Amino acid sequence: MTTGVRRRMGVEERKQQLIGVALELFSHRSPDEVSIDEIAAAAGISRPLVYHYFPGKQSLYEAALRRAADELAARFLEPPQGPLGARLLRVMGRFFDFVDEHGPGFAALMRGGPAVGSSTTNAMIDEVRQAAYEQILAHLDVEQPSARLELVVRSWVSLAESTALIWLDGRRVPRAELELQLVHDFAALAAVSAAYDAEMADVLVRILADEPADGPFGDLVDRLAALAPRVPAQRPA
Numbered sequence: 001m002t003t004g005v006r007r008r009m010g011v012e013e014r015k016q017q018l019i020g021v022a023l024e025l026f027s028h029r030s031p032d033e034v035s036i037d038e039i040a041a042a043a044g045i046s047r048p049l050v051y052h053y054f055p056g057k058q059s060l061y062e063a064a065l066r067r068a069a070d071e072l073a074a075r076f077l078e079p080p081q082g083p084l085g086a087r088l089l090r091v092m093g094r095f096f097d098f099v100d101e102h103g104p105g106f107a108a109l110m111r112g113g114p115a116v117g118s119s120t121t122n123a124m125i126d127e128v129r130q131a132a133y134e135q136i137l138a139h140l141d142v143e144q145p146s147a148r149l150e151l152v153v154r155s156w157v158s159l160a161e162s163t164a165l166i167w168l169d170g171r172r173v174p175r176a177e178l179e180l181q182l183v184h185d186f187a188a189l190a191a192v193s194a195a196y197d198a199e200m201a202d203v204l205v206r207i208l209a210d211e212p213a214d215g216p217f218g219d220l221v222d223r224l225a226a227l228a229p230r231v232p233a234q235r236p237a
Helices: 011-028 036-043 047-053 057-074 084-101 103-111 119-140 147-168 175-194 198-209 216-230
Strands: none
Touching: 011 036, 011 047, 011 057, 011 103, 036 047, 036 057, 057 084, 057 103, 057 119, 084 103, 084 119, 084 147, 084 175, 084 216, 103 147, 119 147, 147 175, 147 198, 175 198, 175 216
C-alpha cells in the first residue's frame, strides 16, 4: 500500500492556484458572497495561508479579475481572414462562452462588484473595452479611425457588454439569437452612420463587398426585406 505525498507548491504556483479557485467560485456566485474561508477550503489550505499570499480578499479579488479580464479580452482575437460578418459572429460566440461560464464574475468585472470605485478595477474594465475596440478596428483594417467610426465601434462594444449583462438576468432570449443580433447591430450602426458620413459609407461599402448572401449580414437584409410588406406606404401630402 502506498500513501500519496502532497507536493509542495512554489509561491507563484500557489498564487495562481488561489486565483483560479477564487475565479471559479466567483463564476458561480457574487464575489460578495464568497468568503476567504471558502477559498481556503476549496484550495485545500488554511485561512492564514491565503493571507500569506494575498493581504486580503480585495487583493485576491483583483488578481482574479485580472485573469478574467485578460481571458475576456482574448475572446475578441480572431484571424483576419474571411467575411467580417462571420468573424464577428465567431467573436460573439466566444464572448458569450465567457459570459455563460463566468456569469457572476463577468457581472462583477463589468459592474465593479466589491471593488466598485477602485482605480485598479476600473483600469481593468477599460483595458477590456479598449482591447475589444482595437480588435474590431483590426478586423476593419483601419489604423486611424474617423470620429464616426470610433463612435460606431465603441458604441457596439458597449452594446455587447450591456446586452450580456441584461441576458444574464434570466437568460430569456436564446443565446444564439443574441449573438446573431449583435452582429446585425454592428451592421445597423455602421449603416446609419454611413448615411451621414462619406468615410463611413466607404467603410460600409468595403465591408459589404466581401459579404456572401448567406452570411450574417445577408441574413439581416433578408429579415428587413421580410418586414417591408408590413410597413404602410406614405400617403402623399
